[in-house]
Amino acid sequence: MYKRQVVLLGGDPGIGKSTLLLQSLAQVGKQHGVLYVTGEESPEQVAERARRLQLSGAAVDLLAETRLQAVEAVIRERQPQLVVIDSIQTLYSDALEAAPGSVSQVRDCAAQLTRLAKSGGPVMILVGHVTKEGTLAGPRILEHMVDTVLYFEGDGSSSYRLIRAIKNRFGAVNELGVFGMTETGLREVSNPSALFMSRHAQPVSGSCATVTLEGTRPLAVEIQALLDESRMGIPRRLTVGLEQNRLALLLAVLHRHAGVSCGDQDVFVNAVAGVRIGEPAADLAILLAIVSSLRNRPLPPGWVVFGEVGLAGEVRPVQRGLERLREAAKLGFAVALIPRANAPRQIPDGIRLITVERVEEAVQAFRDGS
Known part of the structure; x- marks a missing residue:
């Protein structure tokens, strides 16, 4: 990934977004500092997933926090090179009185994190919820703020998952990644044509x-x-x-x-x-x-x-x-x-x-x- 890049990853609930990101952080964490901010799961739940994926020894810093100012403080203190926010809809800012997940909170939190990344901060991956229509929940401006928009797709009856890029300021769009869901997480499909x-x-x-x-x-x-x-x-x-x-x-x-x-x-x-x-x-x-x-x-x-x-x-x-x-x-x-x-x-x-x-x-x- 490019330094100072902000990525938005969307997908249906249970499709495997958290699994994929935890596996990715475990790999990147072998050489760089990484931070996983979870607002939807407890640290115990994330640890249990890591054990199931055989990642219990991975060098991944975990932060269970939904307050934006606290997340920013930890990022500035730890100086990680890759941060995952799971999910942007759970964050809230003290500067706003609106509830977490509201349009104003999502827009403001995403804007603050984007500014942090662009001002020399880490690569930022924001996980976004998906509506019944299959589009990312929240204000449309969210997709315009970030550098890359990825959709995680898959059929609940199938073990295969697709990641499709619909926006990418640093490369081609409409790229497709194909993965198979196994007992130990997602694995790349080497011959997707089959x-x-x-x-x-x-x-x-x-x-x-x-x-x-x-x-x-x-x-x-x-x-x-x-x-x-x-x-x-x-x-x-x-x-x-x-x-x-x-x-x-x-x-x-x-x-x-x-x-x-x-x-x-x-x-x-x-x-x-x-x-x-x-x-x-x-x-x-x-x-x-x-x-x-x-x-x-x-x-x-x-x-x-x-x-x-x-x-x-x-x-x-x-x-x-x-x-x-x-x-x-x-x-x-x-x-x-x-x-x-x-x-x-x-x-x-x-x-x-x-x-x-x-x-x-x-x-x-x-x-x-x-």
Whole structure:
């Protein structure tokens, strides 16, 4: 981390924020002074977590305090290089009469800690609560005050956790960290692409692999589509991990330029393992997954597909196509259907290219199984 940096980490209750930060402090504490300020748990509870994570011998200073002025005094006295505030909503300042967690208290406490960090103090990590809508609780200015905003995401039924950067003054945004929750805490997933790919004994219809970019990291993700005859007046369009309005656009392009109509079908599209895809590079994979489900015909084994689709039916190139191809080749994909403009001069070993310029060409390539 950069000196004088302030990081805001948000996530649902129980997702593992405190576990991750305690593990991080234990590692940093081997070489630098660290301070963990807990306002939600007692020292005994934190010590119990440390024993469970096998961190009982870690050099981490612990302070159970919610009064801002007392926290600032300890930071100035101890001069740690990394401080975790868990959480910013529990702090209160003597200068305000409002209750802890109120808008004014959160704003003022965050501003005071930010000033302390920027004036030569430690790197500061503020833990923030998340609302039912999935946004950070408190005033919106909180996100503008800090240098980096991280979201800790995960499904309660899954052992995997994702950390996504949505703001970073010192680097790329939309970076993604993938971790697995174990009995002894969070562990890095060395091959996250395997997490986002289902394993089918036999090829199934409605499934298409793509390679998406999360910040600087290429990830192979499986797109699944299910089409079923609609029994309602208005067919349903539902997406999980993808933008729903984008699906409506792609269905219109598919009908207009490839002659494939889904007007009487309910259409459901899902990105496997709860990953969210925000870039348009998955457009072509979504279309082929839809056609595959509609025809009840699997894509040929070993195919991977990426490309942006325009309203005129053109297949546009995507950024860093060669890195996507290398990731696909590393995972054993044999054929890549990609935009013609993304064809590299030197193709990665073990993968064959099918290049297209139009949506109808991509659909025809699927029908031919070439």
